[in-house]
Amino acid sequence: MISTEGRGLVLDEKLLFEQSQPGRIGYSLSALDVPATAPQQSLMREEIAGFPELSEVDVIRHYTRLSTWNYGVDSGFYPLGSCTMKYNPKVNEAAAHLPGFAEIHPQTPEALNQGALELMYNLQRDLGEVSGFPAVTLQPAAGAQGEFTGMLMIRAWHEANGQKRRKVIIPDTAHGTNPASAALCGYEVITVASDGVLSKDDIAALMDDDVAALMVTNPNTLGLFEADIRAICDLVHERGGLVYADGANLNALMGISRPGDIGIDVMHFNLHKTFSTPHGGGGPGAGPVGVVEKLEPFLPKPVVIKEGDSYKFDYERPDSIGRVQSFYGHFGILVRAYSYILSMGGEGLKRATELAVLNANYIRARLEGEYDLPYKQRSLHEVVFSEKALANDCHTLDVAKRLIDYGYHPPTIYFPLVVPGALMVEPTETESKQVIDEFCDALLTIAEEAKNNPELLKQAPVRAKVRRLDEATAARKPKLRWEPDQS
Amino acid sequence: MRYLPHTDVEVQQMLDRIGVSNIDELFSGIPEDCRLQKPLNLPTAKSESESMTMLRSLAEQNSRVSDWDAFLGGGAYNHFIPSAVDHLISRSEFYTAYTPYQPEISQGTLQAIFEFQTMICQLTGMDVANASMYDGASACAEAVLLAIRAGKKRQKVLLSQALNPQYRETVATYCRYLAVELVEVPTRDGVTDQAVLKTLLDDQTAAVVVGYPNYFGQIEDLAAIAEFTQAAGARLIAAASEPLALALFRSPGELGADVVVGEGQSFGIPLSYGGPGIGFFAVKKKDMRVLPGRLVGETLDQDGKRGFVLTLATREQHIRREKATSNICSNQGMCTLIVGIFLALHGKQGLRQLAEINYAKAAYARQQIGQLDGFEIAFSGECFNEFVVTCPEPVADLKMRLEQQGILAGIALGRDYQDLERGLLVCVTEQNSREQIDRLVSALAGGTV
Structure with a gap:
């Protein structure tokens, strides 16, 4: 048993606007070295009402205090399932901050930024090697944009072949972004139920000449490898469809299995998951996409190519789906991911996968019995429990909040939707046995508390900055900005 | 490997507990x-x-803007970044956290986003701003999708040709397989041609999209455009790729825009070869429930203490799946933080003064270049920190000539605008000294520096 003693730290801090003092400043600008001039009066605005007026010290203290209310991977264990919250190596940050990367303008002639282009070219190649795809675009900004980019390419390929297919099959365990991305490409979404893994027969029954693609996540969000994936890909291909893979769980496969080798046609990477770039409180991530040969002409433009000894952007791509954001992608994130691959090497990436799977299976072994495990097949990098075994009407939400009192970020909860009260744990490879043992001790203690003193769960958290928040009122009467009359 | 903590003994203990004899069995x-x-x-x-060493050697093959007399803009701007920004964002409580799904231990991120949303509203003159999009171009595309969703079966969208070409391309990609008709509106003297725009607007038009400032740095007459756009029942979307201008010029909200989107890179985010940046997205109250993206709202905890949460999630993909307002799942958390810090440091007076400096520097460069034989300032209207020069020689030759003198003179417009084959888009910010501007002017004139 461990206790909540000795955990937690709370400081209060008003909003920027509430601290503002008229006339206070937090900047020093260089004197104007050209004649002062101003636009015509009628075009000019009044002062920005309500904007903060603070000193540099005010601003530093403000954000430093806010930071102490946050929990990050550097604060402790963050087993958020499907998000792969691995350690974010500091050398990656140092690399992205190098002036030769941070201070280069995207409109500079390519000949003057050969190092940046070489890095992008190498990263395309390395991601291709890890996944088994011959072509990779680095442009998409995040996983969801990668899905959208991939599905656009699938549609463009069908249309180039004179096909107007309207449907996409998606399992019920998929991330919500999958159906949303397919819909953005004008597709009708057909949901297929899965019993842990997809059944070949179910896909065969749904597959017809109007299906453009199957979108799968492999391993899926239950942490299970789709055992029939090859046969499923074959039957989708036989009926003229393509297979899209959500690469969210690639951390389970590096050096073990390559999606491009087993029948997948398109897959996005989440560099902020598998390749260790920081999650940043929600972003920026990066969502490169790998494709098989026949889809290469449809990649977003520009694509980085090598001609002789030099690198350039290729814009002459008539079949391209176009661009999905400005410039060339989240270059600063690409630098971090490339730095990670350099540090790990091929063997290191494989070892990361092995230890991620070891950690998840160890958690499963320690908690199975006390927590209900609805799917008993051999799981990979994450494990999903249900709330079924919890005593005294305690729910997954209560367990999650109580974990906060023990100093942990809770796992992903209530996803995937097919598991009642899902508690989805993904430890990643960067956590030691000690950390995982303590976390398991906490979860086992909480299960006991549910039996003997359920109020401890219902009232949790009591050791965080705030207690449970009234989300219903927040949605019913939205207050989405500060207004002066509040002060 | 230093990120992998397992000892051989521990691995064996864990395998034993699991009940397998080796790691391979786990697969x-x-x-x-x-x-x-x-x-x-x-x-x-x-x-x-x-x-x-390897990364440094790649970095050293690149051209930092500070090593050149650089006059490059076109959607990415070289502004000074105060040291405080980098120090604060290096706090890993911020950058190693994820989306604030557990509000009780994410109040730092949540309050910072709430403050960001507020400052974007104040700057744009709008009611509601979301927690951010990927970048200005994709935010612009999402704005078009919002207008289509909210536009009651209207399917036509009019895009000004003076809107950043990359924004137009991105809008086209997003609409590629949707029932949306995109029509480009020509320009006249560097701004959207209002007479043509009026003839294109009809009862099928869902939105009109213009840049503010536009790609040529020009200030569009938003008030006039808003009036007849809304009279036709369509929404006006204003896209700002240089939002520093909004500290000086009347806000799009005040001028009647229905949706304001843009790129926030100017506010403290490194150029970083064009990404990551941050898209901002603001609307009037009427569109609050059809917004894409994350939103942070204020509420109270069980003890009546103020706190912040992600809210109005029923719009989003994890709940609504294929019926969501967008497939977006991210916000650019770290970039919202940077923008928040940058705006808080500059504040009400500093941001205005910074904008005035940019305006004055560009005005000086424009006036000096305008006096050179053979060079003409292409457009007559008011502009912010960018302007178009019509050159007497092929732009590619001119750029090459100046590059040899250490000057990155600007962006050739010929690739995106056939009628501006001799057009050069020059950008001047507070980072360009008067000496740099004078060197540019003298080099353009044919002198050496």
Whole structure:
């Protein structure tokens, strides 16, 4: 048993606007070295009402205090399932901050930024090697944009072949972004139920000449490898469809299995998951996409190519789906991911996968019995429990909040939707046995508390900055900005 | 490997507990014919010192804006970044956290986003701003999708040709397979041609999209455009790729825009070869419930204490799946933080003064270049920190000539605008000294520096 003693730290801090003092400043600008001039009066605005007026010290203290209310991977264990919250190596940050990367303008002639282009070219190649795809675009900004980019390419390929297919099959365990991305490409979404893994027969029954693609996540969000994936890909291909893979769980496969080798046609990477770039409180991530040969002409433009000894952007791509954001992608994130691959090497990436799977299976072994495990097949990098075994009407939400009192970020909860009260744990490879043992001790203690003193769960958290928040009122009467009359 | 903490003994203990004899058995769920039968063909692991040496050598082959007299804009701007920004964002409580799904231990991120939303509203003159989009171009595309969703079966969208070409391309990609008709509106003297725009507007038009400032740095007459756009029942979307201008010029909200989007890179985010940046997205109250993206709202906890949460989630993909307002899942959390810090440091007076400096520097460069024989300032209207010069020689030749003198003179417009084959888009910010501007002017005139 461990206790909540000795955990937690709370400081209060008003909003920027509430601290503002008229006339206070937090900047020093260089004197104007050209004649002062101003636009015509009628075009000019009044002062920005309500904007903060603070000193540099005010601003530093403000954000430093806010930071102490946050929990990050550097604060402790963050087993958020499907998000792969691995350690974010500091050398990656140092690399992205190098002036030769941070201070280069995207409109500079390519000949003057050969190092940046070489890095992008190498990263395309390395991601291709890890996944088994011959072509990779680095442009998409995040996983969801990668899905959208991939599905656009699938549609463009069908249309180039004179096909107007309207449907996409998606399992019920998929991330919500999958159906949303397919819909953005004008597709009708057909949901297929899965019993842990997809059944070949179910896909065969749904597959017809109007299906453009199957979108799968492999391993899926239950942490299970789709055992029939090859046969499923074959039957989708036989009926003229393509297979899209959500690469969210690639951390389970590096050096073990390559999606491009087993029948997948398109897959996005989440560099902020598998390749260790920081999650940043929600972003920026990066969502490169790998494709098989026949889809290469449809990649977003520009694509980085090598001609002789030099690198350039290729814009002459008539079949391209176009661009999905400005410039060339989240270059600063690409630098971090490339730095990670350099540090790990091929063997290191494989070892990361092995230890991620070891950690998840160890958690499963320690908690199975006390927590209900609805799917008993051999799981990979994450494990999903249900709330079924919890005593005294305690729910997954209560367990999650109580974990906060023990100093942990809770796992992903209530996803995937097919598991009642899902508690989805993904430890990643960067956590030691000690950390995982303590976390398991906490979860086992909480299960006991549910039996003997359920109020401890219902009232949790009591050791965080705030207690449970009234989300219903927040949605019913939205207050989405500060207004002066509040002060 | 230094990120992998397991000792051999521990691995064995864990395998024993699981009840398998080796790690390979853990992968028994993967059929043999799905296994990779060879090692990954990647280089061996580098030490920290080796990998930094390799990365530094790549970085050194690039051209930093500070090593040049650089006059490049076109959607990415070279502004000074105060040291406080980098120090604060290096706090890993911020950058190693994820989306604030557990509000009780994410109040730092949540309050910072709430403050960001507020400052974007104040700057744009709008009611509601979301927690951010990927970048200005994709935010612009999402704004078009909002107008289509909210536009009651209207399917036509009018895009000004003076809107950043990359924004137009991105809008076209997003609409590629949707029932949306995109029509480009020509320009006249560097701004959207209002007479043509009026003739194109009809009862099928969902939105009109213009840049503010536009791609040529020009200030559009938003008030006039808003009036007849809304009279036709359509929404006006204003897209700002240089939002520093909004500290000086009347806000799009005040001028009647229905949706304001843009790129926030100018506010403290490194150029970083064009990404990541941050898209901002603001609307009037009426569109609050059809917004894409994350939103943070204020509420109270069980003890009546103020706190912040992600809210109005029923719009989003994790709940609504294929019926969501967008597929977006991210916000650019770290970039919202940067923008928040940058705006808080500059504040009400500093942001205005910074905008005035940019305006005055560009005005000086424009006036000096305008006096050169053979060069003409292409457009007559008011502009912010960018302007178009019509050159007497092919732009590619001119750029090459100046490059040899250490000057990155600007962006050739010929690729995106056939009628501006001799057009050069010049950008001047507070980072360009008067000496730099004078060198540019003298080099354009044919002198050497």
